[in-house]
Amino acid sequence: xxxxxxxxxxxxxxxxxxxxxxxxxxxxxxxxxxxxxxxxxxxxxxxxxxxxxxxxxxxxxxxxxxxxxxxxxxxxxxxxxxxxxxxxxxxxxxxxxxxxxxxxxxxxxxxxxxxxxxxxxxxxxxxxxxxxxxxxxxxxxxxxxxxxxxxxxxxxxxxxxxxxxxxxxxxxxxxxxxxxxxxxxxxxxxxxxxxxxxxxxxxxxxxxxxxxxxxxxxxxxxxxxxxxxxxxxxxxxxxxxxxxxxxxxxxxxxxxxxxxxxxxxxxxxxxxxxxxxxxxxxxxxxxxxxxxxxxxxxxxxxxxxxxxxxxxxxxxxxxxxxxxxxxx
Amino acid sequence: xxxxxxxxxxxxxxxxxxxxxxxxxxxxxxxxxxxxxxxxxxxxxxxxxxxxxxxxxxxxxxxxxxxxxxxxxxxxxxxxxxxxxxxxxxxxxxxxxxxxxxxxxxxxxxxxxxxxxxxxxxxxxxxxxxxxxxxxxxxxxxxxxxxxxxxxxxxxxxxxxxxxxxxxxxxxxxxxxxxxxxxxxxxxxxxxxxxxxxxxxxxxxxxxxxxxxxxxxxxxxxxxxxxxxxxxxxxxxxxxxxxxxxxxxxxxxxxxxxxxxxxxxxxxxxxxxxxxxxxxxxxxxxxxxxxxxxxxxxxxxxxxxxxxxx
Numbered sequence: 001x002x003x004x005x006x007x008x009x010x011x012x013x014x015x016x017x018x019x020x021x022x023x024x025x026x027x028x029x030x031x032x033x034x035x036x037x038x039x040x041x042x043x044x045x046x047x048x049x050x051x052x053x054x055x056x057x058x059x060x061x062x063x064x065x066x067x068x069x070x071x072x073x074x075x076x077x078x079x080x081x082x083x084x085x086x087x088x089x090x091x092x093x094x095x096x097x098x099x100x101x102x103x104x105x106x107x108x109x110x111x112x113x114x115x116x117x118x119x120x121x122x123x124x125x126x127x128x129x130x131x132x133x134x135x136x137x138x139x140x141x142x143x144x145x146x147x148x149x150x151x152x153x154x155x156x157x158x159x160x161x162x163x164x165x166x167x168x169x170x171x172x173x174x175x176x177x178x179x180x181x182x183x184x185x186x187x188x189x190x191x192x193x194x195x196x197x198x199x200x201x202x203x204x205x206x207x208x209x210x211x212x213x214x215x216x217x218x219x220x221x222x223x224x225x226x227x228x229x230x231x232x233x234x235x236x237x238x239x240x241x242x243x244x245x246x247x248x249x250x251x252x253x254x255x256x257x258x259x260x261x262x263x264x265x266x267x268x269x270x271x272x273x274x275x276x277x278x279x280x281x282x283x284x285x286x287x288x289x290x291x292x293x294x295x296x297x298x299x300x301x302x303x304x305x306x307x308x309x310x311x312x313x314x315x316x317x318x319x320x321x322x323x324x325x326x327x328x
Numbered sequence: 329x330x331x332x333x334x335x336x337x338x339x340x341x342x343x344x345x346x347x348x349x350x351x352x353x354x355x356x357x358x359x360x361x362x363x364x365x366x367x368x369x370x371x372x373x374x375x376x377x378x379x380x381x382x383x384x385x386x387x388x389x390x391x392x393x394x395x396x397x398x399x400x401x402x403x404x405x406x407x408x409x410x411x412x413x414x415x416x417x418x419x420x421x422x423x424x425x426x427x428x429x430x431x432x433x434x435x436x437x438x439x440x441x442x443x444x445x446x447x448x449x450x451x452x453x454x455x456x457x458x459x460x461x462x463x464x465x466x467x468x469x470x471x472x473x474x475x476x477x478x479x480x481x482x483x484x485x486x487x488x489x490x491x492x493x494x495x496x497x498x499x500x501x502x503x504x505x506x507x508x509x510x511x512x513x514x515x516x517x518x519x520x521x522x523x524x525x526x527x528x529x530x531x532x533x534x535x536x537x538x539x540x541x542x543x544x545x546x547x548x549x550x551x552x553x554x555x556x557x558x559x560x561x562x563x564x565x566x567x568x569x570x571x572x573x574x575x576x577x578x579x580x581x582x583x584x585x586x587x588x589x590x591x592x593x594x595x596x597x598x599x600x601x602x603x604x605x606x607x608x609x610x611x612x613x614x615x616x617x618x619x620x621x622x623x624x625x626x627x628x629x630x631x632x633x634x635x636x637x638x
Contacts, residue, residue, distance in 0.1 A: 041453035041511060048511065091512050092456055092472055100514065132522065162514020166522050169514065171426075215424050215515055221493055221624060223556050226387070228425055263388070264430025295444045298429060300453055 017311045020288050025308040026062060029055050032301055033071050037078030039301045049089045052079055053104035054305035060111065061312045076112050079105055087121030091163075100162050100172035102126055103179045107317045110182070120188075126176055127189040131161040131168040153218060157202040158195070169216040170206055173199050174234035178318065181238070203235050204247055211250030227251075229258055229267040233274035237318060243278065252278055259283045265291045269306035276310075277318055329457040329478045333537040336462065336598050345570035345601040346370070347577045348610035349617055352546050353563040355392075359403035360410075363542065366567050367407050369610065372482070372540060375412040380449075380480035381405060382538070384487040384503045385420040386554050388434040393549065393559045395435050396488050400544045400565070402440035404486060405447075418444075419476050420506045421451035423516045424555075428452065449476045452510035463534040465594070466527035468519070472512040477536055485538035485571060489548030489562055489578055491623050495525050496589040496630055497582070498554050499575040500541035501599075504532050526591040533571065533599055541574040542567050545581065550621035562619045564612065572600025573607045580604070583620035584630045 013021070032055075033039055038047025039055040056075045059068040082105075083089055088098020089105040106122040109115035133155045159173030177199045180192055208218045212227025213235040219225060232255050239248060255271055260283055262268040268285065275282055288307050297303040309315060348366050352359060381404055383396035392398070405416045418441065422428055428450040438444050454474035461468055477483065485500035492498040505528075508517045520528040543566035551557040564581060568574035572595045576586035586592045586602055596602030623630055 040455070042455070045455040050511065094458075161518065163512075163519055166514075166518040169516075169518065172514070220556075221552055223552055226555075228388075228427075230425070230427055262430065263433040264427035267427045267430050294433065294438060295429060295448075298445065298448070298450055300450070302453075303429075 013311050016287060016289060020292070021062075021308055021311040024289075024292060025058070025304050025311070026065065026068065028299075028304045029059055029301065029308065030067055030071055032304075033075065037074035038082070039075070041301055042299055043301070046093045047078060047082075048092060049079065049082055049101040049105050050091065051301040051305070052082075053101065053108040054302045054309070056108040057315075057317055058305040058308035058312075060108075061309060061315060072112075076109060076115065079109060080115060080118050083118055083121070087125035089122065097164060098125060098129075099164070100160060100175065103160070103172065103176040106179050107175070110179075111316060123180065123183065123192070124189050126160065126180070127191045127195050129160060129164065130158050132165050133167045154202075154205045157198055157205055159199045159202040167216075168202055170203065170213045170231045171215065171234050173202055174231075174238035177203070177238040178234075181241070182317070200239065200241070203239055207235070207247050207251065211247065211254040213251070227254060229255060229262050229271045233267075233270035236274050237277060240278070252280060256280055256283055260285045262286070265297050266300075266303045266306050269303070269310040272310040273306070273315070273318075277314060329459070329475065331478045331480075331483075331536055333462065333535060336534060338598070339596065339601060339603070339606065342601060342606075344606055344608050345568060345573035346608045346610055347566065347568035347570070347573050349577065349581070349612040349614070350565045350567070351563060351612055351617065352565050355397050355399040355546055359399055359565075360406045362565065363400075363403045363567075364407040364410055366565075366611070367411060370540070370567070370569055372411065372569070374408055374482050376414045377481035378415045378417070378479065379408045379413045379482045379484060380477060381408075381416060381418045381484050381486055382477075382503060382506060383418065383420055384490075384498065384506065384554075385422050385428070385431050385435075387422070387425060388431055390434050392435055393547065394488070394555055395431070396486050396544045397546065398435055398437045398440040400542070400546070401437065401486065404484065404542055405441065408484075413482070416447075417449055417476065417480070418447055419449035419451045419454075419474070421474070421509055423505065423510070426452070426510065426515050449474070451476060451507055452515070454509060456509055456512055459535060461531040461535050463531050463598070465530040465534075466523040468523050468528060468531055471508060471532070471535070473507060473536065474509055477507045482539045483536060485541045487541075487543055489543050489545035489560075489564075489566070489582065490553040491550055491557060491582070491584075491621055491627070492553045493624055495529070495591060496623075496627055497575070497579055497584065497592075499543060499578050500538055500571040501529055501533050501575055501591060501595060504536060504538065505529070507536060508532065526594060529591045530594055530599070533595065537599065538571045540567070540569050541571045543574060543578050545578065548582070548619075548621065550582075550623070552624055558622070560619065560621055562617070564617050570600040570607075572596055572602055576602045576604070577607060577609070577614065580614050580632070581617055581619065583618055583632045584623070585632050588630045
């Protein structure tokens with residue numbers, strides 16, 4: 001369970017932010033809940049785990065909304081029912097295979113009563129999952145082809161993949177690490193601490209030269225990749241343990257520099273969550289009202305949820321436990 | 329829900345394909361007129377139909393050098409509407425960046441198309457349907473595909489003329505990777521790499537074969553594409569109803585041999601015509617517009633010899 005809030009910069013939102021949260025985000029999230037209790041990426045489509053998880057986290061972080069309380073209860077019921085027998089959650093309804101959304105589902109349920117068992121099973125599944133590039137035959141193949149390798153990062157470090165049987169990437173690794181880092185050291189499977197250490201090492205290894213992260217290819221054919229705000233935000237949120245490290249400082253600086261020029265609402269929201277959590281003063285940037293006026297966020301539930309999360313006080317789901325990943 | 333992709337025909341039984349090359353030296357020209365007149369020559373069955381334009385949207389693109397140029401997308405949309413299409417949607421599922429809105433705003437698509445809410449579809453987060461693959465080149469067997477793609481009456485692949493550091497080139501066939509949704513397979517859609525780019529490309533294109541292709545070759549990209557290459561002015565738009573023939577012609581314009589590009593070579597056996605003698609050329613000839621593109625060292629073998637007849 002979460003132990004403490006991050007020591008971030010909890011700057012109160014502006015009146016415009018407050019208004020946007022209460023008059024646009026929350027009504028949209030409440031309105032777009034499906035009759036079965038879940039949420040889809042777009043209203044009226046079948047419910048999916050990922051948008052439901054972010055919508056639940058957003059609505060759960062808003063106090064004094066009786067409607068939100070009821071919506072969260074229904075949403076949690078739907079999310080628990082969507083769990084697969086092996087403890088994972090599928091990315092799409094009807095699928096019998098778990099995926100990266102297991103981490104976001106656990107984050108959404110972790111603070112809910114009657115969900116401890118579901119979260120424990122989800123964490124157990126995550127700790128069992130290993131990306132395919134860590135397998136022996138694959139490492140051997142890579143070793144043979146090392147002179148012509150297109151990427152230079154350490155392919156032996158296991159993080160988490162989007163789907164089973166594929167490679168580690170920054171976002172699923174970071175979200176899983178955020179989840180596991182919030183668990184008490186003595187809880188969870190025995191492999192949890194090791195997986196956290198490996199995932200931490202992977203994220204540092206995948207940092208773009210000069211700071212920031214993209215989806216997970218920092219250098220391809222010897223050319224440095226461009227970092228992206230959302231991937232950078234996820235990685236920084238997962239690596240709060242060492243705020244003094246040079247890589248963290250460089251990446252935070254990159255994110256703060258790019259912040260005023262971020263053109264997409266989801267990237268802006270995640271950057272905002274990250275900078276606040278990491279104790280940075282928010283640079284002047286585009287307002288959500290202004291971004292919303294363009295395309296209504298394409299009516300994407302997960303975008304409304306991330307924007308809402310960026311406008312509420314600091315997040316319990318981002319809290320850290322005393323889990324020490326530095327031990328060998 | 330499946331889409332009628334038409335029969336798979338062996339090259340010896342397939343009628344000749346037609347590919348049109350039109351000169352267009354800048355994005356300021358009246359592209360809509362060029363595209364409209366060319367589409368009319370193909371007599372496309374789009375009256376009262378729902379047309380989906382599938383551009384290549386890869387990354388943030390403030391300098392308009394990476395993605396299909398918005399002027400070409402807007403001109404194509406206008407042309408299909410003039411031809412009587414009921415609806416013309418624009419859709420893609422960027423592979424490397426979840427923030428599709430950031431990408432379309434960075435390239436100023438809204439300035440060219442107007443409000444995007446009801447025009448643009450982020451295929452990554454569309455409703456999905458499990459779809460059996462028509463061929464078994466890869467081990468995938470089925471893919472979850474976006475409802476917008478499966479429901480469209482007419483799909484137009486609209487890539488930019490680019491070299492690609494893994495596939496050799498990224499043209500109308502490789503562009504179809506963008507219909508594979510991130511909400512099922514992640515960002516990037518890594519399952520396709522593990523299944524083998526070439527094999528997965530064949531399966532996707534046999535299942536959702538584009539009805540038409542328009543390649544934005546006004547300014548292409550050479551070298552380390554699809555993102556980090558260098559802009560390469562080429563001054564052409566390439567059109568056709570056979571994506572294999574369009575891609576083969578595009579390669580020849582770039583002075584690359586399509587027969588040496590694995591996915592094209594394989595596609596030439598089942599999905600369309602690769603051989604030059606099976607393609608009827610309309611408009612400009614290849615030699616008059618040929619612009620050799622640089623490739624990364626591992627793809628030097630793709631180059632056409634300087635003395636090549638076409």
